Amino acid sequence: MYKYDEIDQQIVDERVAQYRDQMRRFLAGELTDDEFRPLRLQNGLYIQRHAPMLRIAVPYGMLSAKQLHKLADIATQYDKGYGHFSTRQNLQLNWPKLEDTPDILAELATVEMHAIQTSGNCIRNITTDQFAGVAPDEVIDPRAMAEIMRQWSTFHPEFALLPRKFKIAVSGTLQDRAVVQVHDIGMEFYRDANHKIAIKVWVGGGLGRTPILGAVIREHLEWQHALTYCEAIVRVYNLHGRRDNMYKARIKILVKALGIDEFRKQVEAEWLHLKDSPNTITEAELARVAQHFADFDYESLPAQDASFDTAVASSPAFAAWVKRCVHPHKTSGYRAVTLSLKPHGKPPGDASSEQMHVVADLAAQYSFGELRVSHEQNLILADVKLSDLFAVWEKARAHGLATPNIGLLTDIICCPGGDFCSLANAKSIPIAEAIQMQFDNLDYLHDIGDIELNISGCMNACGHHHVGHIGILGVDKDGSEWYQVTIGGKQGNDASIGSVIGPSFSAEEMPGVVQKLIEVYIKERTPEERFIDTARRLGIAPFKAHVYAKNEVTA
Amino acid sequence: MNSLIQLKNGVASLASDDWTIVQLPATQVEARKQAGKVVLFKLTGEESVTTEQIENTIIPATGKIIVPLSVFIARHRELANRVAENEVGVWLATHELLEHLIQHQTDINELPIIAIFVERFADGRIFSLGTLLRSRYGYKNDLRAFGDVLRDQLFFLKRGGFTSFVIRADRSAADAIASLNDFSQPYQGAVDEPRPVFQRYNRGT
Numbered sequence: 001m002y003k004y005d006e007i008d009q010q011i012v013d014e015r016v017a018q019y020r021d022q023m024r025r026f027l028a029g030e031l032t033d034d035e036f037r038p039l040r041l042q043n044g045l046y047i048q049r050h051a052p053m054l055r056i057a058v059p060y061g062m063l064s065a066k067q068l069h070k071l072a073d074i075a076t077q078y079d080k081g082y083g084h085f086s087t088r089q090n091l092q093l094n095w096p097k098l099e100d101t102p103d104i105l106a107e108l109a110t111v112e113m114h115a116i117q118t119s120g121n122c123i124r125n126i127t128t129d130q131f132a133g134v135a136p137d138e139v140i141d142p143r144a145m146a147e148i149m150r151q152w153s154t155f156h157p158e159f160a161l162l163p164r165k166f167k168i169a170v171s172g173t174l175q176d177r178a179v180v181q182v183h184d185i186g187m188e189f190y191r192d193a194n195h196k197i198a199i200k201v202w203v204g205g206g207l208g209r210t211p212i213l214g215a216v217i218r219e220h221l222e223w224q225h226a227l228t229y230c231e232a233i234v235r236v237y238n239l240h241g242r243r244d245n246m247y248k249a250r251i252k253i254l255v256k257a258l259g260i261d262e263f264r265k266q267v268e269a270e271w272l273h274l275k276d277s278p279n280t281i282t283e284a285e286l287a288r289v290a291q292h293f294a295d296f297d298y299e300s301l302p303a304q305d306a307s308f309d310t311a312v313a314s315s316p317a318f319a320a321w322v323k324r325c326v327h328p329h330k331t332s333g334y335r336a337v338t339l340s341l342k343p344h345g346k347p348p349g350d351a352s353s354e355q356m357h358v359v360a361d362l363a364a365q366y367s368f369g370e371l372r373v374s375h376e377q378n379l380i381l382a383d384v385k386l387s388d389l390f391a392v393w394e395k396a397r398a399h400g401l402a403t404p405n406i407g408l409l410t411d412i413i414c415c416p417g418g419d420f421c422s423l424a425n426a427k428s429i430p431i432a433e434a435i436q437m438q439f440d441n442l443d444y445l446h447d448i449g450d451i452e453l454n455i456s457g458c459m460n461a462c463g464h465h466h467v468g469h470i471g472i473l474g475v476d477k478d479g480s481e482w483y484q485v486t487i488g489g490k491q492g493n494d495a496s497i498g499s500v501i502g503p504s505f506s507a508e509e510m511p512g513v514v515q516k517l518i519e520v521y522i523k524e525r526t527p528e529e530r531f532i533d534t535a536r537r538l539g540i541a542p543f544k545a546h547v548y549a550k551n552e553v554t555a
Numbered sequence: 556m557n558s559l560i561q562l563k564n565g566v567a568s569l570a571s572d573d574w575t576i577v578q579l580p581a582t583q584v585e586a587r588k589q590a591g592k593v594v595l596f597k598l599t600g601e602e603s604v605t606t607e608q609i610e611n612t613i614i615p616a617t618g619k620i621i622v623p624l625s626v627f628i629a630r631h632r633e634l635a636n637r638v639a640e641n642e643v644g645v646w647l648a649t650h651e652l653l654e655h656l657i658q659h660q661t662d663i664n665e666l667p668i669i670a671i672f673v674e675r676f677a678d679g680r681i682f683s684l685g686t687l688l689r690s691r692y693g694y695k696n697d698l699r700a701f702g703d704v705l706r707d708q709l710f711f712l713k714r715g716g717f718t719s720f721v722i723r724a725d726r727s728a729a730d731a732i733a734s735l736n737d738f739s740q741p742y743q744g745a746v747d748e749p750r751p752v753f754q755r756y757n758r759g760t
Contacts, residue, residue, distance in 0.1 A: 005758055005759065007740050007742075007758060010739065011738060011740070011741075011742070014739065015738075018738075035676070039707055121679075151742040151743070151752075152742060154742050154743075156743055156745075157710070157711040157712075157713075157741070157743075157745045158686050158745065160679055161678065161679025161711075162679055163679075235683050238679055238680060239683050273690075277744070277749070278754055279743060279751050282753065282754070
């Protein structure tokens, strides 16, 4: 993964000094709340319900074992001994002290980490596929370009105070796993007819209050122009996006108001001036950054391993884990492994300091000292030998990291919700836990098969509920917490936004509602049909009928 | 107390201000918000300047003045002599269009100063306006930020081509100067240094 040189290190060190002074001025009363807010937010610091929340950047989800050890230590020393991995591949601490945050940032800088632009109205952490570099269906490893874009967007002086937050995702696979269509800018890397790296650019996607899939603004962009083309897009947005109403301020609203054709016309006109300007990426720079993501020194291994086959045959529990948590790798004899942060009855995405140390040790021992965070809020060891899988499983299982539920109903994507977040209308973690306990039967879960259930505690949609096959949104009605249910949302190349099935439910009703949705699916599905396929084929009607039928009977 | 910071050849110092900002009088007309539908382009909801405001603007008879764009355009005849004497600059609010200035004033380098008024410090349009004035329209003279100008935005303003900064009156300009140098080697190219770090520094191969 990318290693800092003296330039990178100086920037994070200078940031710590700058932030320390901003905090000093705030505590001394030289900065008002309103003046300090954008400064602290661009350092990932929120003022939350119980305590501040600090969001630490994990650029495109990549972590080293050393960094994860440091995060675990920070969580122990400055927090309550755990952290929360978010849907934007970052790590959130829920209980730091305001005045400690400069020291936390200084600690992070010692392991080439920071919290720069993890919040605020600026270009945020750039996200990508958790299997970048190892996925068999990968065409281009997008991480080098993601790092180049991270550097470009860091303290970009023209885009320091945008109308609203701005999220970029990059992907280089046939099957999109980075959800590029729901980002402000989505970049899909591919090889063009001349076998050159090219980019298909999407713009104006997003979830939140107004969920919209992005539109294609350019089918073919040569990679050298990635930065200048983004500059053109963000400049048009910076000048013309709405600033009078924060709910209408995302780029998607501007794109929708102008129409994609007019928006494209303005961006292309701007780009004519920027094309080939000095921010054009050079071959040398791409090569310099790309070498940090070069393949590891993989052993030549056969596709089969006898000890692995024996373990699968003799241990049903191991076999179940392999089926759900082990993923193909482009190199013979290697696999990628997902360590589930979704044990039933625990907050999705949370990891204790002890678990973080365990995962860091596993990464050091079995996966070249690196790991990734997925936007589904799990941790990934991307390069494990087939013959090591059993040992990894045993250690992961001993620490609650091997629930074989990846891609199943209980692998719930969930925001921190009303327990922590001051924006939330409703709690989300207790709903996730209740659903996990309702379906705490692995055979039944495996029978239900591939399904994605996403929960957000408010319309800001941090839990990506619109693209969940089942989506749950916490809403506030007359001061009490209710939950609106959607079905038919999906991420990926054929992304879609879910449809609301009807009036919302109380928290107590939610496990039963999900149960009824699943019952309709089990009854109606054809062989090999996933929940999403059944939902798309039938529409919401039969689901709605079954879910609301009970109310009519008991009424 | 001095509130003006002037950059000369990259060196910042406190300076005395010999320019007077000419303000528009307050409008009596109730502001009508453009609810995002009225005009294709301007969706941001700012009110526009009225004819009465332009006519009622009091322009000092002597001295160096920075006038609002709308006044500069509408009352250019009475300003022409003073423009020739290098005594007139123009200021724009962040929602105003640079194109209107350029259409009216073919050679903007005849203006010794252009200023941008930022009503709220969090309004980042000012950075794009500065960048465009310098890189698109080739403006070479003093580019000034005034209004809600605070020290934590100075580094970005400097990188966007601004050369003078009127710090908000209740804050110390002397303290603010330090923030112009918050970072020593920025990653990306911008107005003050167009080359990104990979073009100006050997980062190895």
